[in-house]
Amino acid sequence: MANFASDNTTGIHPKILAALGSANEGHMPSYGQDPITEALNDRLRALFDCPHLKAFPVFNGSASNGLGLSQMLKPYEAILTHAHSHINADECGLPEFFTGAKLLPHHGDLGKISPLGLEIPINLAKNHAPHASKPRVISITQSTEVGTVYRPRELAELRSLANENNLLLHMDGARFANAVASLGCKPRELTVDAGIDVMAFGGTKNGAMIAEAVIIFNESLIEDFEYRHKRAGQLPSKARFISAQLLALIEDGLWLELAGHANTMAKRLEAGLLGVGGVQILYPVEANAVFVTLPPRVAETLLGKGHAFYAWPLEGENGYRLVTSFATTEAEVAGFIADCLKGAA
Amino acid sequence: MANFASDNTTGIHPKILAALGSANEGHMPSYGQDPITEALNDRLRALFDCPHLKAFPVFNGSASNGLGLSQMLKPYEAILTHAHSHINADECGLPEFFTGAKLLPHHGDLGKISPLGLEIPINLAKNHAPHASKPRVISITQSTEVGTVYRPRELAELRSLANENNLLLHMDGARFANAVASLGCKPRELTVDAGIDVMAFGGTKNGAMIAEAVIIFNESLIEDFEYRHKRAGQLPSKARFISAQLLALIEDGLWLELAGHANTMAKRLEAGLLGVGGVQILYPVEANAVFVTLPPRVAETLLGKGHAFYAWPLEGENGYRLVTSFATTEAEVAGFIADCLKGAA
Amino acid sequence: MANFASDNTTGIHPKILAALGSANEGHMPSYGQDPITEALNDRLRALFDCPHLKAFPVFNGSASNGLGLSQMLKPYEAILTHAHSHINADECGLPEFFTGAKLLPHHGDLGKISPLGLEIPINLAKNHAPHASKPRVISITQSTEVGTVYRPRELAELRSLANENNLLLHMDGARFANAVASLGCKPRELTVDAGIDVMAFGGTKNGAMIAEAVIIFNESLIEDFEYRHKRAGQLPSKARFISAQLLALIEDGLWLELAGHANTMAKRLEAGLLGVGGVQILYPVEANAVFVTLPPRVAETLLGKGHAFYAWPLEGENGYRLVTSFATTEAEVAGFIADCLKGAA
């Protein structure tokens, strides 16, 4: 049976497990002062072609977002984000907890926010100072919560708006690998070149066990991060075991191989679904998620057969989300589509 | 060379690594809804002989303390604790961040707090309401930061004080295994029977990779914990891999075997140090830490030879902390003592 | 020239000033333990026909909201409110700061939220636990930010929704007097009978100098409020001078006399504006605010003549807000209308 519930219901890739074993060599300094964490930093600097970046291993994607954001703004400032972004809709208020700041949620097509949509709220807030929180950060998700990706041009437009308004850019990159694999561009093009100041770099959803990192591209934001890291409960005492996972992902391009596979499976799923009567694809399939409306009979059939996936009420009564992963097989996709066709018959 | 820097500079026990591999079987529900986390709960209920306890896997010891405490009190309340406790001295303000509450640090002999020392501050605070934060929780560390342990009788006295003042009891059990192994009593005697409401149960310092848990013994404090769990960035998406480590520790008594070994190494270290001229043992060695003053020549010799351990300024200019672990070998201890003797010669 | 900028650009009513003088008699216990604060409580209990309510004098309307809300929910919970409510749009994140909770803003006609609009977000959040903050409070503003008022029937519907979902009701009553004066009902009908648990009772916008109160109707929410009161910097040391203002307002019905006058002036303003070409009234005028679109020439003329009022960008390019107060005179209104007509000519 296919499991399209989430890319975090999977286990971990064998190479990640092997990396944990390799990292288990005697004593190493704790709290990120170990050579593996240093090697991870070196490797990320090369990967992003950014010699001054600093990466901090953390346990959790939500915390990675919150921690990065907390370094970017003060409690009386505001974060502009899509209403359906993970930080606004799926983290139980963690970003507000970690930052003290206010989230200003806005809607936008295809799960993205655009300069056009943000200009008005930014100006409203500025003209209403100090009664409105001061806009300071734009946070985007790449790839987005609905499986779309921001193009470099879209990022440039956001950066331009940010520059005009003295704002910083944050990227939730829990599925950054899927975006890079999808666009086929260099990691740098979607981050450093796009003026991203801080990103949450995700590993857990891409085959790792527990492995995320806050990457700070903006050198002026690095100072004192270690205190926040500790104070938020995200400084791993045995940090080497987080870093080793991320290093294994990046080494030899495993991260793009796995994300690329997940993306391919999503495209294949989409292709199959297009042949099923009554099924509607709701967003361009650009990463590893397919949002659909399924006729009730189809949905029932699939669930009855034991396929796992979530109803997605934000997309209406018959809305569903299907997420592929590094572990998705062609057979799973084929079986799922076959059962769709049975249900639609 | 010996590494007595900390019990978190070690790697992980082979059985823990094996458990991670075993847990890596296909898809499982995320966010703690998996069967391994359920099995961990069952096993802990048996271990503590407490059928209603609930355990929540978390990533980090500091966060485990902060999260547990946050469920126990309101932001205008206060936590009574030893001035040198981990929550007061080593967590960069995390407990205040997670709880909003005020820590009221107090001194006490042997790294412990006693009812005698707490009565006065409790009464001062109560009589000064609402200008002083309302005392609500007593937090103790077992085994303590200086390697001593609370006896059941001492815990009973604290519980009695707590009852008189409507207080809850929290235990930082990052090294709980060392206390249990040291006293040879049942886990229940040091927790449920002692009226501990919530504890942070540690695995990372006892051979695990990344594995802690908040255990809630007081049934009335369980409700809604899942929200705090998520909001603090401590709800693991692939929770099974935390739970699997803890389960492996508890199964077959590995946790006590490893902690007992560390304790034994500490006693052996103490025994050796007693034979070195000018060395003073500062606290009873009851768990896996030995606090000493070392003559400067001895300290220099040891560091010169490559032994790793920390100066401990709280214990004065020549104060040092030596921590043993599951990975400490008799040879390390012997070599360390030999070098001590050389330095003292 | 007319000043319709806000009801807080006015001075204070002579009776309020006189009350301050009368309260200035010798020593009294500080921090709200004085007889004037006690008398205020007695008087409010009679006014609301609610013998167990407790009122706490505070300095500031925003803080009054935040403090009341902080007593109603936990940091992982959520407050449902209108997107344009004062707590969401005009307090620079104070409610989040005081409560730790998340605001879930929703739109609704006439500046009000309705059960119909809230049901979906409540269900979405509940089904997404613990990833979404737990809905716990509905907060409404009476009279609303756009000068409309909730009828008892509308409040009953919200209470019913609240009951079905285990929610509490909070009322921002910065302009509660205007609502009572407008509807001509008893204060109890809009609060106790409507199941309001906590309200912010406003005085400053209704002729007082610095005078607000948190009124807790729900007896189970009173305990320990004094700690929050103090911790938020809202427990006045010389509380008698806040209480004296509120007492003077309530005594002899001054509060309704002043609010009634402001309402009447708003109606008169509306009546005049209806006769001005090109002017549109945007909301029913039910309290002391009139929202309009003004032709540019009219607006320029008015501002040129020295009339004071704010552009209201939320209502579009030509949107404006006109607020009347206890101090508004018929002559001001007449002069303003006369200048409108000149501008429109």
Place this chain on the structure above:
Amino acid sequence: MANFASDNTTGIHPKILAALGSANEGHMPSYGQDPITEALNDRLRALFDCPHLKAFPVFNGSASNGLGLSQMLKPYEAILTHAHSHINADECGLPEFFTGAKLLPHHGDLGKISPLGLEIPINLAKNHAPHASKPRVISITQSTEVGTVYRPRELAELRSLANENNLLLHMDGARFANAVASLGCKPRELTVDAGIDVMAFGGTKNGAMIAEAVIIFNESLIEDFEYRHKRAGQLPSKARFISAQLLALIEDGLWLELAGHANTMAKRLEAGLLGVGGVQILYPVEANAVFVTLPPRVAETLLGKGHAFYAWPLEGENGYRLVTSFATTEAEVAGFIADCLKGAA
């Protein structure tokens, strides 16, 4: 009967009341944009001989401290202060709430902290980064909680320590007037010249009704304060009425006249008490407070006669605090001493 309970159990000085009446002239812009607040700033700049300072009127002394501090440091930083300081002992955790930072309380003679006592904790914290909060602010109270005052030389030593460690200096000046009156020096000598960065300037305890101000001397700390001011619920909508009180205090030296009177009454009280058998004066009487131990019979007699004052448990079983104020009369002092003598007879 004498009332020595606190300087906030008094009413307000007639000139303050008159100033409120004078300020009640028509409409003025709200939220501190009024001419009276501007005049207050001008007057304070002259008083402190500091043309760039900025003063923000607030309601409350505790909040004045918390707000000022919040502008000085980040949540992972620490405030060094006396264990018995108001911010540590009397504000129910408000400073932690407003700042997120950790208070590091230390003891020191005569209610003061000294560089000698702070050097060790500062170094301990620095060497323990990031596990210990980063020291960033030293906060002192002038005059102190036990009625002593810091001399310019003592302030210079603290500034020197601050410079060596990149720290800022905060002053709780709830009773600053008493210190200035006591030392007879210029306000500037105890603030600007002493390198104080931010102070809480108190009026309420010195004859005002509700009147405090945050004064920022360090120009680099002024930016964005208006947002914190609003977000903390301390931005008065009718700010003119706070500013008018402070202006009335400063004009014509009323503040020093009132504080000087209170100080004189305290000295007279001390002189009388020195003649009472069994009474001990616990601290040098340098401001408006006298700390004593009273024989039980004396205390009983005084309380029986209706004199008001507080037992002060921090000073032991027979410890008491006597506070004088602008309203204290010579007759009150004389009557109190007479009753002391009766009690001691």
